[in-house]
Amino acid sequence: xxxxxxxxxxxxxxxxxxxxxxxxxxxxxxxxxxxxxxxxxxxxxxxxxxxxxxxxxxxxxxxxxxxxxxxxxxxxxxxxxxxxxxxxxxxxxxxxxxxxxxxxxxxxxxxxxxxxxxxxxxxxxxxxxxxxxxxxxxxxxxxxxxxxxxxxxxxxxxxxxxxxxxxxxxxxxxxxxxxxx
Amino acid sequence: xxxxxxxxxxxxxxxxxxxxxxxxxxxxxxxxxxxxxxxxxxxxxxxxxxxxxxxxxxxxxxxxxxxxxxxxxxxxxxxxxxxxxxxxxxxxxxxxxxxxxxxxxxxxxxxxxxxxxxxxxxxxxxxxxxxxxxxxxxxxxxxxxxxxxxxxxxxxxxxxxxxxxxxxxxxxxxxxxxxxxxxxxxxxxxxxxxxxxxxxxxxxxxxxxxxxxxxxxxxx
Numbered sequence: 001x002x003x004x005x006x007x008x009x010x011x012x013x014x015x016x017x018x019x020x021x022x023x024x025x026x027x028x029x030x031x032x033x034x035x036x037x038x039x040x041x042x043x044x045x046x047x048x049x050x051x052x053x054x055x056x057x058x059x060x061x062x063x064x065x066x067x068x069x070x071x072x073x074x075x076x077x078x079x080x081x082x083x084x085x086x087x088x089x090x091x092x093x094x095x096x097x098x099x100x101x102x103x104x105x106x107x108x109x110x111x112x113x114x115x116x117x118x119x120x121x122x123x124x125x126x127x128x129x130x131x132x133x134x135x136x137x138x139x140x141x142x143x144x145x146x147x148x149x150x151x152x153x154x155x156x157x158x159x160x161x162x163x164x165x166x167x168x169x170x171x172x173x174x175x176x177x178x179x180x181x
Numbered sequence: 182x183x184x185x186x187x188x189x190x191x192x193x194x195x196x197x198x199x200x201x202x203x204x205x206x207x208x209x210x211x212x213x214x215x216x217x218x219x220x221x222x223x224x225x226x227x228x229x230x231x232x233x234x235x236x237x238x239x240x241x242x243x244x245x246x247x248x249x250x251x252x253x254x255x256x257x258x259x260x261x262x263x264x265x266x267x268x269x270x271x272x273x274x275x276x277x278x279x280x281x282x283x284x285x286x287x288x289x290x291x292x293x294x295x296x297x298x299x300x301x302x303x304x305x306x307x308x309x310x311x312x313x314x315x316x317x318x319x320x321x322x323x324x325x326x327x328x329x330x331x332x333x334x335x336x337x338x339x340x341x342x343x344x345x346x347x348x349x350x351x352x353x354x355x356x357x358x359x360x361x362x363x364x365x366x367x368x369x370x371x372x373x374x375x376x377x378x379x380x381x382x383x384x385x386x387x388x389x390x391x392x393x394x395x396x397x398x399x400x401x
């Protein structure tokens with residue numbers, strides 16, 4: 001049986017890195033050389049990132065990282081089908097990160113409403129604005145209830161924290177609680 | 182001594198909750214005082230929560246007039262400070278606990294009938310649910326607070342339920358709930374019926390994922 005969690009966020013937010021931090025296989029990605037001058041990275045994801053965690057009985061948890069650009073919204077809908085939940089990565093060092101968050105809240109609204117969501121704010125140490133409270137305020141204004149936490153996706157512990165907060169919501173909502181943390 | 186009825190509040194049914202307010206103290210010292218009061222959780226007899234509207238105790242600084250509810254006990258800010266004057270840098274947990282215990286005794290003597298009624302209360306504990314994600318400053322108080330907030334975000338919980346699901350001690354959970362109340366980011370709600378007892382050691386999907394990722398151990 002297959003299960004999946006979706007990671008999304010702007011190009012450069014660290015979806016590929018986050019998946020690589022926890023995947024038990026070498027992450028599969030479809031990075032190609034970046035030709036977008038607005039994005040300061042040599043490669044960017046034009047398809048999907050993919051990693052997986054093997055579970056008992058041949059089951060697998062698949063981790064999908066979506067392409068960041070809004071023009072790939074059609075893929076967001078496809079990859080959302082049947083997903084357990086969503087992790088949104090925001091890069092605070094890029095222009096208009098709040099607007100970027102809004103883009104993903106809109107693009108994944110069905111998945112968020114149906115399952116659970118966690119928002120991870122990256123590069124806060126060097127770019128403290130907008131602050132976590134600003135993001136929480138915006139989510140509250142939109143009626144979205146989900147955790148907003150700082151994250152460094154290079155740190156496996158931070159990525160695990162995102163997954164932990166997502167699982168916690170799912171456990172509480174479904175009653176499938178196995179143990180305390 | 183006359184006390185305002187507190188039945189309208191989510192904490193009103195909890196006989197162990199006392200309320201305080203700070204007046205006439207500069208902003209920095211007041212913020213520090215509130216932080217220290219959260220740390221008092223589990224060390225004083227009562228749980229102390231800040232409430233500017235209705236309170237058992239007014240802590241007043243040198244700039245204070247006679248502000249505050251008429252029936253509340255008054256103590257100077259200096260009486261909580263281990264040292265001379267009103268220097269809030271001299272606030273110490275032990276000194277605050279000692280002063281609070283004295284205050285608690287006075288309050289108990291002043292309202293014996295209320296205490297008796299409260300301790301015999303059979304009102305069911307009220308569950309609280311987050312209405313929005315809490316402020317970062319509040320969550321920075323303990324490494325497990327984001328997880329506690331997430332639990333409360335997903336479903337309403339009483340203090341006991343939060344203790345059970347988090348594995349953290351009651352004082353930490355109760356103190357966190359008090360902080361959320363103060364911040365106005367929780368609302369009273371009926372306890373959720375669908376989730377009762379954690380199924381420890383189960384082999385559900387989430388347990389498998391947690392085990393594989395090495396999650397599931399206490400954060401505290």
